[in-house]
Amino acid sequence: MDIIGVSVPRIDAIDKVTGRAAYVGDLEVSGMLHGKILRSPLPHALITGIDTSEALKLPGVTAVLTRGDLEGLDPFYGAVVRDRPFIATDKVRYQGEPVAAAVAVDLATAEEALDLIQVEYEELPVVSDTLEALSGTGETVHDTNLCRESGYEWGDVADAFAKADHVFEDTFTFPMVYHYAMEPHAVIADYSNQGITVWSTAQHPFLVREDLARMFGFQLQQVRVVVPYLGGGYGSKSYTKLEPLVVALSKVAGRPVRVALTVEEAFKTIRRHSARCTVKTGVMNDGKFVARECLIHLDTGAYADNGPLVADRAAERVMGAYHWDNVKIKSYAVYTNSTPAGSFRSIGAPQAAWASESQVDIIADALGLDPLEIRLKNLVIKGEEFRPDRRPLDADPAAGLRLAAQAIGMNLDREPEDQDSELPIKIGRGIGCNLSGVGSSPTSTAIVRLHVDGTVTVFAGTTEIGQGSRGVLAQVASQELQVPLDQVGMVSSDTGIVPYDRSTGSSRSTTMMGLAVQGAAKEVKEQLLELGALHFDCPEEELSVNDGVVLRGTESVAYGTLIEEEFGGRAGELLGRGYVTPRMNNGRLRQGPAFWEVGIAAAQIEVDTDTGAIRIPHYVSVADVGVAINPQQCEGQDEGASMQGLGHTLFEEMVYEDGQLLNPNMVDYKVPTFADLPGDLESMMIENHDGPGPFGAKGLGEGGIVSAAPSVANALFQATGVRIKDLPLTPERVWRAIRDAKE
Structure with missing residues (x-):
């Protein structure tokens, strides 16, 4: 049986084309409220005052979140530098930055509440040109306008230019562009003193879990991030984005809260450089x-x-x-x-x-x-x-x-x-x-379960963002275990259930998570061969697997039968674990x-x-x-x-x-x-x-x-x-x- 190199249909295709696929916007959580975000109309300004009293009087409004609600929290996050608060503190640094958010029984009421929040600003000069920003003579967005200096240097460039027959110099510009995933960012958060559960459009749920645990003072095991069907990402949903703000809204409201951004709001969340x-x-x-x-x-x-x-x-x-x-x-x-x-x-x-x-x-x-x-x-x-x-x-x-x-x-x-x-x-x-x-990041883990009926469930942390990872990982498990593809199920992107995966991005899922799934499936296959050797009373070297059975010459025994023989009756399962680390395969993945x-x-x-x-x-x-x-x-x-x-x-x-x-x-x-x-x-x-x-x-x-x-x-x-x-x-x-x- 060979399923590698075969263009099998996507395993999520039917759910998507029939509308059965549930996205964050489709989910209903008991007692859920709705949130909307008030965003700064100014690109650069000090916040001199916020008055939410009128908004809180509006019938149906449960809570309003501002910088005054951040006591005891670490509001800053960032993929590399933690410089971004989930709600503005001392000043706003771009048009569209969240300055407050309202929670209400429905979206219309939450939107109406935003109009009643009064924010006073002191405008600051706008930094808009990168060359001027580094000149050292104007306004600064942070303490400095330089976020990162990077580079490479080897050889003797000056000498090489002097000896070259020709030297060409040209300047090119590339525009700001927006990802335009079909589904804008959306999050449901349920906060309690015992922990946090989040349903999110996150590409990196395990990294989001880590940020939320740090920011709100929980252990990792107290934070669960679930990613249902997700309508595209292209990097826009990498790392932490909307999640901390919605968790904070749930905290102040005392109930689950959903915030789903509009396209215009998503434009003001992330873009390409x-x-x-x-x-x-x-x-x-x-x-x-x-x-x-x-x-x-x-x-x-x-x-x-x-x-x-x-x-x-x-x-x-x-x-x-x-x-x-x-x-x-x-x-x-x-x-x-x-x-x-x-x-x-x-x-x-x-x-x-x-x-x-x-x-x-x-x-x-x-x-x-x-x-x-x-x-x-x-x-x-x-x-x-x-x-x-x-x-x-x-x-x-x-x-x-x-x-x-x-x-x-x-x-x-x-x-x-x-x-x-x-x-x-x-x-x-x-x-x-x-x-x-x-x-990037050679860190992925997977679990493969072989059930007593011969079917397989793969647990993998890779987020399906439309790239087809569920199907590809199922094909990997199917091929390694020699189980028909329609007998392989996938569970993914729930930090409370699946093992750790660093991230979904940088063209890594097929390689890194694919290796982890293959490793887990191999571990199951090794157990099958061991059980097969007991069944046939022969060395494992005489055995092979194909189409859900262990073979010895013309004799065969079904996977499920071997499990029944091992556990007694129709019970038990075989479990395989797969790991990808920098040290595996003699450090093959250590060098990038x-x-x-x-x-x-x-x-x-x-x-x-x-x-x-x-x-x-x-x-x-x-x-x-x-x-x-x-x-x-x-x-x-x-x-x-x-x-x-x-x-x-x-x-x-x-x-x-x-x-x-x-x-x-x-x-x-x-x-x-x-x-x-x-x-x-x-x-x-x-x-x-x-x-x-x-x-x-x-x-x-x-x-x-x-x-x-x-x-x-x-x-x-x-x-x-x-x-x-x-x-x-x-x-x-x-x-x-x-x-x-x-x-």
């Missing part, structure tokens, strides 16, 4: 790269969240997939008065690849080289130790790049594009390539990253020079997956990442003016729809059976977003001769660039 990236590269006449120097400024918003780690990753990923003997990179995460920025699919990589891969084409054009040729000349090769103290490359980017280029007709021996100068429609082809170290995820894209575009509109007839993404456990789900993950990448490439941007977010809604913030799909969206899977995960698998889901922007911008240059260095490539921006180039 905007970036300004200056790249300086030394090159020889033959196109060989000799040195790279970069200066990256990331706008991390009002609070750090995951900004420090994003700065670290951007510094690494701006080096691209290339070999460098001389490097000097500085990356800064900078506080501003805007929505806090944090994790978003492939942290730091889209910003870095946009700059790096755009400049590679600039260099190729200046030297008269083919864009594919110059990349192949400089790419790192499989097995190369190309980053200090990092794992050698376990992928083959050159092979993937050739596949992508060939798919859109961008071979080295191709003929030049024949453009009709009389027609406004111009055709271009572009490519992009990047590497990201992923699979767990694996390297390639981000390779190729785009054929058509641009209307009269309007600036870009259409994409053919788009290709290449993923190195090791082994595609479920090929259709792999393609779906890669296609989704590609479309998100095309979103920030073509039109997505959060627009701020004087600290005010102007477009936090579905009308003014455009995301890709089916009408924006490429004519042919192609996902190509490379399977070399060489991944660290179960059966040689690697995670995927992030690589597809990384190189979308440079591949389209490079195609735009090939089509029009216009190089745009600022995203998004809206029709107006493209049209103006074409017009300016003609003048």
Whole structure:
């Protein structure tokens, strides 16, 4: 029986399409009240007074939460730096920061109560530009505007630049973008003196549990975080977000409370970092790269969240997939008065690849080289130790790049594009390539139970956010135990029931939790073989398992029969435990990253020079997956990442003016729809059976977003001769660039 490499249907598909899937907004808890949040209308101000007396008089209002209710609590949280209070204390640092919250018998009453809360502010100057923020001459968001300084340096960059035949320097900007998960953040909290139970849209329930225990003074065993069905995350629901505020509301109200954010409120909760990236590269006449120097400024918003780690990753990923003997990179995460920025699919990589891969084409054009040729000349090769103290490359980017280029007709021996100068429609082809170290935090545990009827239940802490982890983990257990897939059940994302998992993100679930599930299933299989040896009175080496039975030659015995023989009657079960730790497999996972995820894209575009509109007839993404456990789900993950990448490439941007977010809604913030799909969206899977995960698998889901922007911008240059260095490539921006180039 072989279930690996089979595109089986999602195990949650029926529940989702029939509406049986219960999300946080669908749950009802006995005695539950409803909460709404009063948010600051100002981006930067001292709070000089709060009056809740009129709100508390409103019939149906149970409680109002303000900074005055924080006694005995630690209100600060953060993924790396604990600098964010769940409700504003001394001042507000961005428009939309919670300053109070009301609890009532229904939403309408809670919303009405917000209008009765009086807050007095003393406005402060707004910090909105990262360069000005670091100048040391203006206002500060915190004690300092510098959240994190990161970087890499080796070799002698100055000497390499002096000896290079050419030195190129370019500056690129990347916009603020919003995750736009289908389900905004939602939490139900039930606080008592004995503990806390939370139902949340959390990607990292165990990390949320730890924060809540610390903030509210409980032991870990007194805090339970449950994640029901969840409508997408993409990093927006990583770490702790809304949970502490709702727990505090339940505490002051004395009853369970639900808070479900609107889309506009979610815009003011988390976003991706905007970036300004200056790249300086030394090159020889033959196109060989000799040195790279970069200066990256990331706008991390009002609070750090995951900004420090994003700065670290951007510094690494701006080096691209290339070999460098001389490097000097500085990356800064900078506080501003805007929505806090944090994790978003492939942290730091889209910003870095946009700059790096755009400049590679600039260099190729200046030297008269083919864009594919110059990349192949400089790419790192499989097995190369190309980053200090990092794992050698376990992928083959050159092979993937050739596949992508060939798919859109961008071979080295191709003929030049024949453009009709009389027609406004111009055709271009572009490519992009990047590497990201992923699979963070080698800490996962799983339990597998084999029941007396031969069925299996897998307990795993991975959060199903739409990526298909439940199905993939079930396939892993099915394959290892040789049990039909329809006899494998999944229990996940309930810290009171399932064993520990560090997080869901960084393309780690298939690899890390997959290994844990495989290990737990192997432990069960070992017990089966031991019982089988007793049953047949033979050495274990003579036995095998298949389709729910233990085999010895032509003889077989069902798993359930062995359990009955061991426990006596129809009782008992076999239990397996699986662990992933940095020390396992002789420290195989101690050195990061767990694996390297390639981000390779190729785009054929058509641009209307009269309007600036870009259409994409053919788009290709290449993923190195090791082994595609479920090929259709792999393609779906890669296609989704590609479309998100095309979103920030073509039109997505959060627009701020004087600290005010102007477009936090579905009308003014455009995301890709089916009408924006490429004519042919192609996902190509490379399977070399060489991944660290179960059966040689690697995670995927992030690589597809990384190189979308440079591949389209490079195609735009090939089509029009216009190089745009600022995203998004809206029709107006493209049209103006074409017009300016003609003048």
